[in-house]
Amino acid sequence: MANSKIAISAATMIAIAAAWSGPSSATSLSSSVVAEVAVETSAAEVIKSMADHAMNELTDQSLADDVRRKKFVSLMDRYFEMDVVSRFVLGRYWRSISKEEIEEFSVLLQNYLALNYANQFKEFNGEQFVVGDQTQKNKDTFVNSQFVRPDGPPINIVWRMRVFDDSYKIIDVSIEGLSMGITQRDEFTSVIQQNNDDVSALTAALKAKTGL
Amino acid sequence: MKFRALLSLCAAGSLSLLTACASTEPAQDTSDFDPIEPVNRVVHGINGAVDFMVLYPAAMWYRDIAPEPVKTSVESFVRNINEPLNSFNALLQGDPEQAAASFQRFIMNSTIGLLGFNDVASDFGIPYRREDFGQTLAHYGIGGGPYIVLPLIGPSNLRDTTGLAVDYVANPLTWGAENSDTAEALYLGSIGLSALHYRYATINQLNELQKSSIDYYAALRSLYRQQRNTLIRNGAPAPATAVEDESASFDFDDAVEAASE
Numbered sequence: 360m361a362n363s364k365i366a367i368s369a370a371t372m373i374a375i376a377a378a379w380s381g382p383s384s385a386t387s388l389s390s391s392v393v394a395e396v397a398v399e400t401s402a403a404e405v406i407k408s409m410a411d412h413a414m415n416e417l418t419d420q421s422l423a424d425d426v427r428r429k430k431f432v433s434l435m436d437r438y439f440e441m442d443v444v445s446r447f448v449l450g451r452y453w454r455s456i457s458k459e460e461i462e463e464f465s466v467l468l469q470n471y472l473a474l475n476y477a478n479q480f481k482e483f484n485g486e487q488f489v490v491g492d493q494t495q496k497n498k499d500t501f502v503n504s505q506f507v508r509p510d511g512p513p514i515n516i517v518w519r520m521r522v523f524d525d526s527y528k529i530i531d532v533s534i535e536g537l538s539m540g541i542t543q544r545d546e547f548t549s550v551i552q553q554n555n556d557d558v559s560a561l562t563a564a565l566k567a568k569t570g571l
Numbered sequence: 572m573k574f575r576a577l578l579s580l581c582a583a584g585s586l587s588l589l590t591a592c593a594s595t596e597p598a599q600d601t602s603d604f605d606p607i608e609p610v611n612r613v614v615h616g617i618n619g620a621v622d623f624m625v626l627y628p629a630a631m632w633y634r635d636i637a638p639e640p641v642k643t644s645v646e647s648f649v650r651n652i653n654e655p656l657n658s659f660n661a662l663l664q665g666d667p668e669q670a671a672a673s674f675q676r677f678i679m680n681s682t683i684g685l686l687g688f689n690d691v692a693s694d695f696g697i698p699y700r701r702e703d704f705g706q707t708l709a710h711y712g713i714g715g716g717p718y719i720v721l722p723l724i725g726p727s728n729l730r731d732t733t734g735l736a737v738d739y740v741a742n743p744l745t746w747g748a749e750n751s752d753t754a755e756a757l758y759l760g761s762i763g764l765s766a767l768h769y770r771y772a773t774i775n776q777l778n779e780l781q782k783s784s785i786d787y788y789a790a791l792r793s794l795y796r797q798q799r800n801t802l803i804r805n806g807a808p809a810p811a812t813a814v815e816d817e818s819a820s821f822d823f824d825d826a827v828e829a830a831s832e
Contacts, residue, residue, distance in 0.1 A: 440830075447826035454829075475783040494808070498824065501808070517808070521827065530823055536801030536809075540823075542793045545603055549789030564785045 402500040402520045402527040403493050409438045409529075410488050417480035424478065431477035432469045440521070440528035441465050447530070447540055449558070450548040456558050464558075467565040474569055485509050500527065598709040598730075599800045599809070603792050604717055611720040615788050618725055622770075630770035642771070644688040649765040650699050651680045651687025652757075656738050660702035664710040672697050701802065704741070705734025709803040718792055726795035 400408075416430045435441065445465040446453040453461060491503035499521050506514040519531035519540075531540035547561055554560030565571075605611060633642075654677035661669035676692040676699065684691045693699065708730050709715075716729030727735070739745055744761070747754030784790040800809075 442830035443823065443826045446829045447823055453826075475779075519823075521823070530826075536806065537794055537797045541797065542790060545793030546784060546786050546790040549603075549792075550786045553786070561785070568783075568785070 400526065401493065402502045402518070403490050405438065405520070405527045405529075406502050406504060406518050407490050409434065410490070412437075413480065414483075417477065418483045420481060422481075427480065428470070428473040428477045431473040431480075435469050435472065438529055440523050440530050441469065443521075443523075443528075443530050444468070444540065448543045448547050449551075450544050452548060452551050452556070452558050455556070460558070460562075464562055464565075467562060467569060467571060470569040470571055471565050499530070596712055597803050598712050598714045599803065600715045600796050603789075603796060604715070604728075605792065606717050607719070611718060612788055614720040614722055615725075615791075618720065618723065621723065626766060626770045627774075629767055630774050633767055633771050634774060642768075643690075645764055645768050646772075647680065647684065647690040648687045649761060649768050650690070650701075651677060651684070652744065652761040652765075653701070654680070655743050656704075656741065657700060657702045659741060660704055660707045660738075661700075663704075663707045664702065669700060669702070673700065673702070700805065703731075703734050704737040705731035705799070706803050708734060709799070715796065715799065718795075726791055728795075728799075731799065 412434060416434070417427055422430075442465070445461055445468055448468065449456075449461075449464065456464070486509070487507040489505045489507060491505065493500050493502045495501075499519050502518040502520060504516045504518065506516060508514070515535055517533040518529050519533070519538075520527045520529050522528075531538055533539070550561045550564060551558055637645075654673050658670045658673035658677065661667075661673055676697050679692045679695070679697075680687045680690055683689075690699070713730055715731065719727050719729060719732055721727045721732060721735075724735075742758075744754060744758045748758045780790055780794075781787050
């Protein structure tokens with residue numbers, strides 16, 4: 360019943376970013392016109408530049424693990440709208456905590472993600488990251504991309520982006536149809552629910568995981 | 572025979588229940604519905620223990636010992652044995668082209684592909700597509716219903732469990748197994764190989780998920796739902812309506828609004 364699609368782990372999400380090189384196929388600029396705000400760079404270009412950064416900064420094998428994680432966090436700061444992501448993964452529970460607690464949670468979340476994904480960049484080897492076209496659905500721009508592996512079918516990755524302060528920021532990533540934001544939200548809200556709707560149970564668990 | 576009759580009866584019963592909530596659009600479940608969660612968590616725990624003792628070590632051994640060509644052949648075999656059902660369900664979904672493609676794959680791979688161990692059809696440009704009766708029901712708008720963790724099999728829901736029962740009854744191999752020892756051996760063998768293959772195919776990712784997650788059960792539940800949604804729309808991007816709905820309880824718009832407050 361398990362299907363290989365479930366096999367695409369969250370980890371690949373970031374591994375791909377390590378692999379960007381080569382030309383992008385057919386970036387559709389027309390769709391960016393739909394965005395209400397005039398933005399300088401198209402969504403697809405933002406993804407390309409993020410991939411370049413990740414490639415340059417994270418794949419160095421001599422990096423210490425904690426340094427790589429720090430660089431990973433600062434890349435997230437730059438390209439993700441963490442304010443929105445943090446609230447999204449908390450689901451309706453974001454209301455039950457203060458602004459300071461959300462900020463604390465945001466830092467924990469970033470470190471938790473770095474812990475899970477930053478090391479994937481170490482194993483970067485011959486894969487290619489190709490940015491494709493972008494489509495507009497409702498308020499969001501979806502940038503299609505592919506992680507092309509030498510030893511298997513390519514993995515489809517879709518970046519969900521929205522304009523904040525005149526530039527595109529990432530709010531979700533889907534790998535082969537599996538949304539990281541939604542998966543994380545479903546898991547986190549379940550943890551909170553299991554603990555009598557107490558958000559601090561989740562933050563405690565994240566602290567334990569990240570050692571912060 | 573009694574088992575088949577009973578299974579058919581159960582399937583028919585839940586079918587009539589499920590069809591009551593059918594609509595014209597393919598179903599896309601947007602949130603977890605888990606009314607029997609305590610029971611599911613217990614079964615999830617038992618499955619994990621059984622997996623740890625039997626399937627996991629077998630899959631690890633298979634991963635480390637079996638050479639790549641063997642793994643490719645096994646994958647082709649377990650896919651091929653499923654082709655009659657893929658074809659049958661594609662037909663039920665009103666997609667005769669895909670039904671023909673699956674049937675063609677079955678004939679080609681079973682003959683020149685040597686009993687399905689070689690996927691020659693893919694080389695001829697006919698790609699594999701999995702269709703099961705759960706997807707067929709979803710195609711006609713039937714939602715997943717309550718989440719169910721099946722013993723040994725794992726994540727499912729009422730709709731897909733019904734689908735499993737229908738697929739079991741409809742599978743020509745299970746008919747053959749009634750009358751022929753060879754067919755029975757082939758059927759049981761294919762189940763064993765499928766279990767081994769799919770466990771192997773997900774081993775690294777599930778290890779990773781188990782290690783990183785805080786609530787492994789909830790993460791699996793969410794991934795199962797999303798993965799079924801993707802299979803139901805045959806890998807196509809989610810339509811705009813489903814994008815908005817995919818996080819019905821609290822979507823990105825809510826989060827953006829919340830962040831700007």
